[in-house]
Amino acid sequence: xxxxxxxxxxxxxxxxxxxxxxxxxxxxxxxxxxxxxxxxxxxxxxxxxxxxxxxxxxxxxxxxxxxxxxxxxxxxxxxxxxxxxxxxxxxxxxxxxxxxxxxxxxxxxxxxxxxxxxxxxxxxxxxxxxxxxxxxxxxxxxxxxxxxxxxxxxxxxxxxxxxxxxxxxxxxxxxxxxxxxxxxxxxxxxxxxxxxxxxxxxxxxxxxxxxxxxxxxxxxxxxxxxxxxxxxxxxxxxxxxxxxxxxxxxxxxx
Numbered sequence: 001x002x003x004x005x006x007x008x009x010x011x012x013x014x015x016x017x018x019x020x021x022x023x024x025x026x027x028x029x030x031x032x033x034x035x036x037x038x039x040x041x042x043x044x045x046x047x048x049x050x051x052x053x054x055x056x057x058x059x060x061x062x063x064x065x066x067x068x069x070x071x072x073x074x075x076x077x078x079x080x081x082x083x084x085x086x087x088x089x090x091x092x093x094x095x096x097x098x099x100x101x102x103x104x105x106x107x108x109x110x111x112x113x114x115x116x117x118x119x120x121x122x123x124x125x126x127x128x129x130x131x132x133x134x135x136x137x138x139x140x141x142x143x144x145x146x147x148x149x150x151x152x153x154x155x156x157x158x159x160x161x162x163x164x165x166x167x168x169x170x171x172x173x174x175x176x177x178x179x180x181x182x183x184x185x186x187x188x189x190x191x192x193x194x195x196x197x198x199x200x201x202x203x204x205x206x207x208x209x210x211x212x213x214x215x216x217x218x219x220x221x222x223x224x225x226x227x228x229x230x231x232x233x234x235x236x237x238x239x240x241x242x243x244x245x246x247x248x249x250x251x252x253x254x
Contacts, residue, residue, distance in 0.1 A: 043072075208225070
């Protein structure tokens, strides 16, 4: 079993950030800062397969785990992402036990799944036979919980063998609950608490697509796979704070 999967099961709190830009310099720099994992986002960001490969190559010396969020729960997307050699996959919009099984099967070679047996980058660094025989156990599978349907079917979803973690998407969840744009609405927060509580007594790691402001709150709620921002978000925050401080300095010094 890979070390990151073991850490997910151990109860450790794992801090990650989203990689939204295809620039290798950004990925390389972020990769040396000490994050536990990266969320490389192909769903909402302009990243294609080649961009993901470039990001992974730029992180060659990093110890940060890499989870690629594919655009959809589709075995073709999942296969192509896994053949680049990330630690695992994040699958969006998983709303039922059957959809969770579909995601897991796409990540596993036969007879446990349907993943096509043509790994690319992983076998640059490991013997082919060794890689394919260990991949089913090593690949991390995280499914996103983003709707009312997913909450209703949550216990069945996290009971699917091969699901290692979940990831709450508060933006989509708030929309599904009728509170678009208000992820901190009391009804949404209550639903989020229901989600994290459902993981108690299981080996499935509860995850949250959080942010720098709410991360501590989500950790206190019990989430352990916690996304705390993004490369572009950190850039924007630092630039905004610096510019604001200097504008105030110039105003006061006149």
